[in-house]
Amino acid sequence: MKKLDSKFLITCGVIIAIPILFMxxxxxxxxxxxxxxxxxxxxxxxxxxxxxxxxxxxxxxxxKTVIIKLNDLxxxxxxxxxxxxxxxxCSGSVEIRNNSNDIISDKLYSYIPYLxxxxxxxDYIKDHLLKNVVTSDSGLYKVDExxxxxxxxxxxxxxxxxxxxxxxxxxxxxxxxxxxxxxEKMSYRWDSKYNNVFQKYSGINNYYDSVIIDRLKEDYTNDxxxxxxxxxxxxxxxxxxGKRSINDxxxxxxxxxxxxxxNQVISLPSIxxxxxxxxxANCKSIEDLSCTNYNYISDFINYSWTLDTVNEDSSKVYxxxxxxxxxxxxxxxxxxxxxxYIDGEELYNGGDGSLKNPYxxx
Numbered sequence: 001m002k003k004l005d006s007k008f009l010i011t012c013g014v015i016i017a018i019p020i021l022f023m024x025x026x027x028x029x030x031x032x033x034x035x036x037x038x039x040x041x042x043x044x045x046x047x048x049x050x051x052x053x054x055x056x057x058x059x060x061x062x063x064k065t066v067i068i069k070l071n072d073l074x075x076x077x078x079x080x081x082x083x084x085x086x087x088x089x090c091s092g093s094v095e096i097r098n099n100s101n102d103i104i105s106d107k108l109y110s111y112i113p114y115l116x117x118x119x120x121x122x123d124y125i126k127d128h129l130l131k132n133v134v135t136s137d138s139g140l141y142k143v144d145e146x147x148x149x150x151x152x153x154x155x156x157x158x159x160x161x162x163x164x165x166x167x168x169x170x171x172x173x174x175x176x177x178x179x180x181x182x183x184e185k186m187s188y189r190w191d192s193k194y195n196n197v198f199q200k201y202s203g204i205n206n207y208y209d210s211v212i213i214d215r216l217k218e219d220y221t222n223d224x225x226x227x228x229x230x231x232x233x234x235x236x237x238x239x240x241x242g243k244r245s246i247n248d249x250x251x252x253x254x255x256x257x258x259x260x261x262x263n264q265v266i267s268l269p270s271i272x273x274x275x276x277x278x279x280x281a282n283c284k285s286i287e288d289l290s291c292t293n294y295n296y297i298s299d300f301i302n303y304s305w306t307l308d309t310v311n312e313d314s315s316k317v318y319x320x321x322x323x324x325x326x327x328x329x330x331x332x333x334x335x336x337x338x339x340x341y342i343d344g345e346e347l348y349n350g351g352d353g354s355l356k357n358p359y360x361x362x
Contacts, residue, residue: 037085038120042113042347043362045070048078049094049111059109062100063236069093070115081117090117097343101236102263103220108232112345125158125361126174126344129167132353137279138294145172150279154296155353157181159360160342161230166296167359168273174344175235179269180337181300187333188215190305190317197314203330205309205317207241208261212305212336216266219338233361236263237341240270243311244318246327249285251275256308267339268307271318271325273297286325298322305336 049068053059060066070092074080081090092115100108115122129147133140138151147170149156156167158178165178191203191210207213219225226234240257248254253272271286277297282290292298302322310316310327317330328334347362 038087038115038117041081041085042115042122044078044084045073045092045094045113045115046111048073048076049096049113050109052076053096058096060096060098062098062105064098066096067093068096081115087117087119090115090120092116092122095345099232099235101265103217103265104231107228110232110343112343113347123348124345125176125348125359126170128348128359129170129344138296140170141279143276146170148276149296150277151294152296152299154277156296157351157353157355157358159351159358160233160340161227164358165340166300167353168269168277168339170344175237176342176344177273177339178342179273179297179301179339183301183304183335183337184219185335187335188212189331189333191330195315201331202315203317204314205243205330207307207309210330212268215336216268216338220266231265233342233346234265235341235343236265237267238262239264239267239307241307241309243309244271246310246312246316249287251283251286251291255311265340268305268336269297269301269320269339270306271308271320273339274301274306274320274325289323291324292322298324301337303334305334 052068052073053066058066058068070090081087092113095112097110097112098108099110100106113122129140133142133147135141138153139149139155140147141150149167149169158165158167160178164181166181168177168179170176188211189203190212191205192201193204195202195204238260240253241261242256242259244255251272256270256272274297275283275286275291278291278293278295280290280293282288301320304320306318306320306325308318315329316327318325319328319334349360349362351357351359353359
């Protein structure tokens with residue numbers, strides 16, 4: 001009798017559990033399918049916006065943007081959200097941004113969709129980052145009007161067209177500053193000009209007219225290193241090129257940003273990028289070795305050129321070593337790590353920022 005009761009209870013339990021399990025599977029499958037459907041619809045919006053803008057001659061000029069409303073795309077022949085994903089609550093648009101620059105003057109268009117429905121909203125990479133702001137240990141810190149990654153376990157890895165970068169910061173406009181984790185394989189001089197002050201080919205530390213900036217331009221035009229899709233996502237940006245006094249050990253930006261070079265697509269890291277990546281309370285000067293503590297940049301960058309130069313010596317340039325910022329002659333050969341800028345309103349496509357699971361954008 002006891003055996004019969006036991007079998008009866010097990011049978012009843014299985015009968016009850018199976019439909020519950022089925023309902024749970026259907027619930028999660030519907031959720032995953034729903035998210036995928038909305039994401040696919042964003043892709044559809046981009047596809048039709050490209051055709052629409054070209055046909056109606058709406059492609060923006062260099063540095064400008066154009067917004068196409070979802071209703072206009074539907075009127076032009078694109079499937080509505082009601083027909084495509086069975087949702088009548090949606091509104092949206094596609095913003096077209098022309099990221100052309102002085103090197104490539106046209107055709108660098110970035111398409112940013114926005115879709116908002118009752119149960120869905122487009123997830124940009126910047127919105128995802130802001131969900132994880134911290135006030136201690138490694139992570140994304142709010143510093144004045146910017147958000148800066150600090151710490152040796154910052155979880156700021158991002159895959160940009162299958163190349164690993166680290167997110168340095170997000171500025172007040174939502175623009176992300178990235179540094180390429182691997183350096184360029186060859187060593188190059190920062191500059192090699194004849195310096196009349198020293199009567200030798202020690203180089204002159206004017207970034208705007210340097211050998212290294214020409215090298216960076218060559219990197220950018222190399223389609224094997226950056227295809228056109230990648231180039232369209234890189235935002236031309238102003239970089240600080242003012243010279244630092246040899247006695248100025250301030251860890252924050254001071255005189256460097258008194259001079260800026262506009263419309264740059266690939267540049268170099270700065271001393272400030274390095275020092276602000278540490279959350280060690282003893283990092284108070286660029287000479288403090290404590291700045292190498294809790295610092296993700298110090299974990300991968302070594303003997304790599306920076307943007308920073310010296311005011312009192314026209315041949316001297318800062319580089320980053322395992323001990324932090326150091327000075328050397330511009331004519332010395334050294335490796336370098338790219339710095340690029342991308343829009344924080346790129347579509348978030350997965351990842352948690354860890355090495356094994358970096359952030360991914362569409």
